[in-house]
Amino acid sequence: MSAEDGEELPIAAPEPSDRVSDPSDAFQALGNEIRMGILETMLEFSDGDTTAESDDGDHAESTPSTPTFSALFDASEVDTTAGFAYHLDELVGPYLRKVESGAEDGGEGYELTYAGERIARAIATGTYTQRVDHPPTELDDDCPFCSRAALTAQANDNRVTVRCEHCDRRLLRLGFPPAGLDSHGAAFPAAFDRHHRHRLSLVRDGVCPDCSGAVDARLATLSPATEDLLPAEHTDHVQAEFSCSRCGMTLRAPVALSLLSHPAVVSFYHDHDRDVRDRPIWNVGHEWAETVLSEDPLAVRVVVELDDSVLALYVDERVDVIETQRATAETAETVETAETVE
DSSP states (O other): OOGGGTSOOOOOOOOOOOOOSOHHHHHHTTOSHHHHHHHHHHHHHHTTOOEEEOTTSSSEEEOOSSOBHHHHHHHSOOSOHHHHHHHHHHHBTTTEEEEEOOSTTOOEEEEEOHHHHHHHHHHHHTTTTOOOOEEEEEOSSOOTTTOOSOEEEEEETTEEEEEETTTOOEEEEEEOOHHHHHHHGGGHHHHHHHHHHHHHHHHHTTBOTTTOOBEEEEEEEOOHHHHHHSOGGGTTOEEEEEEETTTOOEEEEEHHHHTTTOHHHHHHHHHTTOOGGGSOTTOOOTTEEEEEEEETTEEEEEEEEETTEEEEEEEOTTSOEEEEEEEEHHHHHHHHHHHHHO
């Protein structure tokens, strides 16, 4: 039955996942310098970074992304083909698969599996091998608690801490890949901000930024550790909590911060000639306010005010925006008073 007949096509059930190897065996296969070198070489072939001289030696030509055994052996520093073949075979399965070579003379070649590419790129970017520190960098934004221009961002062991030097409060502490700290230098705070905004956008869409598994969302009261970091007037707030059912990733953020990519918010800022992307994750701006409307189940109203205009977003316990309203600041104040009286 086709979709043109007006009936929905049946949805095919996903194939059962296939475990290629046990985790202990998969990681044991990486415990050798030669094998790690093979994965690095395979990544170069896959990305088209490896070239070879033509027969006449006059120019270089690109090599196929599915290199043969001979091409991989020639790129290595191993003395014997027998020893190289042993290490190559240990990678086949979890990290490499045998395919038809892209070389002109055909034959058998190799390509990276998904896991192989992830490991190879982790090696190339230093994810598991580099620790990057960066001295405190002054930020242009004011502290959301004391309103002083005293915020700094400092990296230690691939984690970035944003802190106010005036009120001595830590605003956040989140991981950032070493390649990001290395390549962006003193400008790393902007890249760090974009990195975590992207992660927030993914979890709001129900996708884990670490493993792409399904993400559950809920409103949650503040943890004791978070309460200790906040001024007393902020301890009645709630947070948006996102958790992955597959890898266990958990991310907590202020509700307002989790809404920065919502279409109603983006449109509201655009209509006032503002770009919401200019609001960093450590200070979304003084124009935001949150009010808990219900405790069982939890529900909040998040309000943002720009140029005497107000956007209100009503958020339920699953962190879904169930309603939005626009009004002038005066009208919004009247509505808020009426809701409080009720």
